[in-house]
Structure formats: C-alpha cells, structure tokens
Amino acid sequence: MVIESAPDFETQDLLINVGPQHPSTHGVFRMILEVDGEIVKDLIPHIGYLHRGAEKLCENNDFRQGVGYMDRTEYLASHNAELSYVMAVEALAELEVPERAQWIRMILCELNRLSSHFMFLGAFGVDVGVFGTPFIYAWREREALIDLFEEISGDRMMYAYFRAGGLAWEVPGNFEERVREVLVSTRQGMKDFDNLLTRNEIFLARTKNVGIISAEDAIELGMSGPTLRASGVPLDIRKSEPYMYYDQIDFEVPIGTNGDVFDRYLVRLKEMEQSVSIIEQCLERLNDGPIMPERMPRMLRLPEGQEVYIRTEAPRGEYGIYLVSKGGNKPWRLKVRSACLSNLQALRKMSVGQYVADAIIILGSIDIVLSEVDR
C-alpha cells in the first residue's frame, strides 16, 4: 500500500545497516537495506564474518580427523553433517557399513532434525514478535534431546560420534527406552507449538503472503530443503536418491503451496511429525550386530585419482561433500556444498518490495546457520 505524495514533495531513500551485531540476524550477518519510507527497495547482503577455513584445514588433517571440523560447520545438526562426510570417505575407501550402525545412524539423524527444527521454531517465533514463549518452549524440548545425545556420545553439541565404517562405540543399553521417552515429550512440544502459533490470528496476518518465491525461481537459484519444498517443488533427496535405508521406510514429504513464509514454517512443522514416525519405524527394525566392519584398516589410505560427491538431506537443505583424494591419508580437496549459502542468494529476490519488518521475518524463515554459509 503506497501513499501518494504531492508532486513537489521530495524524499530521499534511507540506507539502514542491519549490522553484524543485531539481535535478529541469527549470527554475524550484515545486510544493507535501502528503504523508501518502510518499503525495501534494495537489499545487499554481506557475509564472510565467520569464514574460518574448514576446507583448507581439512587438507592438513587425516581423514578421520575431518569429522571434528564437519561438526562445527553445522552446529545445530551435527549428525547430518558428519553423516555426509563419513559416507564420502566410505564411498572412496569402499567400506561396507554394518546394518545395525546404519539404523542407529538413521535414528540419530532424524533426532537431530527434530532438535534443529525446534531451534528454528523458537528463533522464528522471536523474529515474528512473540518474545520469549516459543524460545523457552523450544529449549525445553531441545534439552531433552541433548540429554539423550550426551548419554550416547558424551558431548552436548559437537558429537564426533560417526566414524568411517560405522560408529565410535556402542550405544548404551537403554537406548530404545530412552528414545521412546524423548519422543513422548517431543510430541507434546510439537503440539504446544501448534496450539501457540499455527492458528494464531496475528501470526497468520504477519506471515501469509509475505516473501513469496515461485518454484521456477527457486530451482534456478539452486535452493533446497524445506525452503524449496514450501514453493511447491517435491524434491527430497531421501526420496529421489535414497541413501542408507530410507527406501525401506514409509514416510511422506510435505509440500507447500504458496511459497510464502507461513508455508516454510508449516512444512517444517509437518516434517517433524514425519521424523517421529521414521524414528519409530527404525526402532522396530533395529537388530543386534556389530557396529564396525570386521577388517578395518588401521590407517585409512584412499586410492589415487578418486573423487565423489555425496549429498544428503540435512534439516536446512542439501548438504553435499565433494571429496577428491590423490592417495595418502589426507584429502586433496574437500568442498562443503552448503544449503544455506544457496538459499541465502534468494533473500534479495524475496524481500524487495516488502516492508522492513518483513525482511527480518523472511531472513528468519530461510533458517540460516552462519557457520555453514561461511564455513
């Protein structure tokens, strides 16, 4: 809605710097907004404030040490990040992962998807303006999940639990009961969020028809994950190129219709319900067995002249690892294809023409993690 002004009324566009330190930028992200009144005319993002050189440092380290850097690349969904890397090393070394390890990996990755989406719901609620309540709900659920991860791997955030070939050590004896316990409280948490936000009139007024991107533009810009599925494109790597045992599990992929901010929120909420059902199916199929292959070489030397590009479905999109090895026990080139970098390219297209307050919500709905954007 633009108010017509008198012909001789001169205005000037204002440059606002939403600087690297700002309570709503989800990390060190800087954008320069050119606004006319309250409407955004142009948006220039600046990234690179957290560029730590994980790709260069992994070239100096053994293949088994790279897991620690991959954890820290995506710190909210560490299991998914480790999974891509470990699958790449296994593909080049031609290691066969035992069945029990694969089921446990699937359960842990889906649990990590739940904890990452809880963090999104909390932070997104704060962006929209519900200051406090969604954030505290989210952390209550996250603490339950993090306690479970701490019992299994020993750390609250940087697990380093996956190894090339399987897992680091056996899960504790009460793994199944603990997972079922955690799922009970997770279901309650999802229902709380649903009651709080989904049919809330103010939330709907703020998020419907805001930040729309069409399916063709999204594919052209290389977006992936729930942000792409909210625009109506049914692309999920777990269904189109299944890895581990996802082809034996029955689940649906929620697709949005409009491509606006509300659809991105709803797609993630529905994905969490699907994750809970995947975990329950995996728990039924979990059997006994070893967690590492019998004949593991002591020093992992990979053949020369091999390269692989492994892609998995992380909570934020397609997390790919491109690994080139030229012999020896260190990678020659490790490239992390980050979903958040490709999704962030679309920010400008989604925000131009919207209000300033909506630009903040749109940034929150893409759900970026800066250390994945900058690596």
Added chain:
Amino acid sequence: MTSDENVDTTNGEEASEIAVVDSLEDTIWPLINRVLSSVDVTPERGSIDLITQIPRSDIIRALQILKDNEEVQFNYLRCLTAVDNESEGVDVVYHLYSIPKNINLTVKVNLPVDDKTIGTATEVWEAANWLERETAEMFGITFNNHPDPRTLLMPEDMTDTFPLLKSHPFAEIEILQGELLGYDRENQGDDE
C-alpha cells in the same frame, strides 16, 4: 567397482582402467554423448556419477545445451567449485542435476596455471552467482562477464592472496608471551 576392502590399490588400478572403457554403457554416457555430439567430451567413471571433461572454449555452450535439451533438462546446478592440481593447472568442477529426469552429471574444465580465466555460468543458471564469487576469491580464477565480481567471504584488505591454492601456507601457531611464561630465575632475588 571391486568390493574388496583391503586390496592393494596399485594392482587394482590397472585392472579397473581396462574395465572403465567397457563398462560405461550402463551409465548415462550414451545419452550425454548423443546430446553433446557437437562438443569434444571425454568421459570417466566416478564413484557414483559420470564425470566428463570439456575443454575451456566450449564450456558455456555445452552447459547451455545441457540445460535446454529436452532429453536431459539439467535445470539444477548443485555445486560449482575448483580443485588445484599444482603444476597441471586448476580444474573447475560443475555438478549438475536434472529434477524431471533424476540424473546427475559432473563436468570438469581444466585451466592452465598461468591463464586462469573462464566464462561465467550465470548466463545459464542464476545459482552460479555466489558460487563463482567464492571460487574466484579462493583460487584466483577470473570469470569473464560476471555481473557482480566482488569478494564474498574475504575481508576487503586481504584479496591479493588465494587461500585454497596449495602454495598458500598454513598460519604458524603463535606462542604467546613465550619467554615470560614460566619462572624467571635470573630476577628471583629482586623482590626479596
């Protein structure tokens, strides 16, 4: 590929080389060969996908054909990066995916060490915009006609070195206050 885990790789390499040329029929190579018949393409079998080498002069035309052709429709650029091979030059690598047909392809272009320029792929896919900016500042590659050739991740005053080249060294770990740490034996008597 062979499924033995601990086989000695030097023996297996010759055997797999002979197998490579014969066994490309079960990949998408016949389809790509037909589509890119006007371009000089060299195939190679990768771990999962097919890898093709295309010379630098034909690359943008080939990418445009791959995107527009009805049989392949590679409308999704997954990843764009580069690999430094020291004396053999720098390889620019494109990973392509076709959503309607669900097929993958890897395209590699070799650039000589002293002339690291190549055409830009933003004319074909808009997703290449930021990916090329990052590759340019990490390896020193120049993408001709790029709409926005600024640096992406580097600070503005450190743009003359390229971190991901093999010739760029790692930083030394600083030992802070090295001599002052520990007990200073010579000045022990001063305080008493």
Added chain:
Amino acid sequence: MALTPTENTAVSATTETDVTTPSVPAPVISPDSPGIAPSEHPLEAPRLTPITPQPGKALYRQLLPGIMQVPADLLLAASRKSSLWPMTFGLACCAIEMIATYMAHYDLDRFGIVPWPSPRQSDVMIVAGTVTKKMAPAVKLLYEQMPNPKWVISMGACATNGGPYTRYDRVLQGVDKVIPVDVYVPGCPPRPEALIDSFLALQDQIMEERSVEGRS
C-alpha cells in the same frame, strides 16, 4: 488533683502516672486551627524521650538504631556484581551454549544476569565464538561503545587463542589481541555450568578490585 499524703495515695498515684489515657481531650484539627508543637501534642510528646548518650558507641547508632554503615565502594561493587547485563554477542557455536545457559534449564536470571541487545546499556560482553579478521573492527567498535565499568568474558577456545581454527590466517588468534579480557572460559563449547562458573569468578573479581584506582 493535688498530691496529698493520705491513705489514698496509692490509688491516686496510679491514676496520675498513667500515661496512656490523656488527661485532656484530643484537639480538633481543622484547617483554621493553629498548629501544635510536637512536644505538646498528646500523641507525639510521650515518644520524644530524652536520653543520655553513652560513651563507646557511635552517637548516630544510639539515636537511630537499625542503620548499617558500609564503605561506599563495597556498596557499589556489590550492586554492580549482582546485576551484570551482558550484551548478546554470540558469533558461532558457543552462542548456542550461551543461549542454553540463559534458558530455563540452567537459569542465569537468578544471578541478575539479563541479556541486553544494546551495547550502550550493558556491562559485560561475552565474546562467544571465533573472531575473524573481517569481524575484528566491529568487535573493537562495540567494546568502545560500552560505557564504563565494563568487563569481557572470552568464551570458548576460539576466542581464547583461535581454537581449532588457529592455523588459518583469516582467523584472529584470540580476541585479546583487540580488546582486554577479564575471564577466559575453556571448552569447545564450554558447558553451561562452566559459563556460570565464569560469571561467579567475575563477581569475585569485581569484589576484590573495588578500591583500585582507575576502575571507575
């Protein structure tokens, strides 16, 4: 009534020294009536009793009991340490553990610590995460925007000396190269209990250096 030593002295003595019942009726207070001095007011006069001061004890403590005297710098230091407001400055993964410490499970609000987004109104800056050379000027600017007295907690291995990324030359090897740091917290990331411990250590430090010149 006159005091006469008769057989009725005991009865008359009690009625005369009975101070709770007034011998005159309470005066009517109206806007027109003149004021009464406190020493003549029937309700106030009995309370202003004269005392004889005793040596050895401070006069004000005998006149006004229930008052505590402390040095001014102890009072200032106690009030500053009990209400430290950190600026929300999470950079990387340590920020997630910092947020976990603010939340209900490991509550920091019980110590008076409330996260505050603006640097102009905060006391502590928790540098949580890796500081890169691109970000270092912004860190320095934010530190200079904070008013005195201010403290800095360097949280995590990356802010202490570069952490796991110390061999990359675009990473600042420790935030103490640009701003002065008071408390270092080791860990990658440090547990919430470690962050609470660092706040308690900072509180001890504030109490210890309360009378040091130069710490305004």
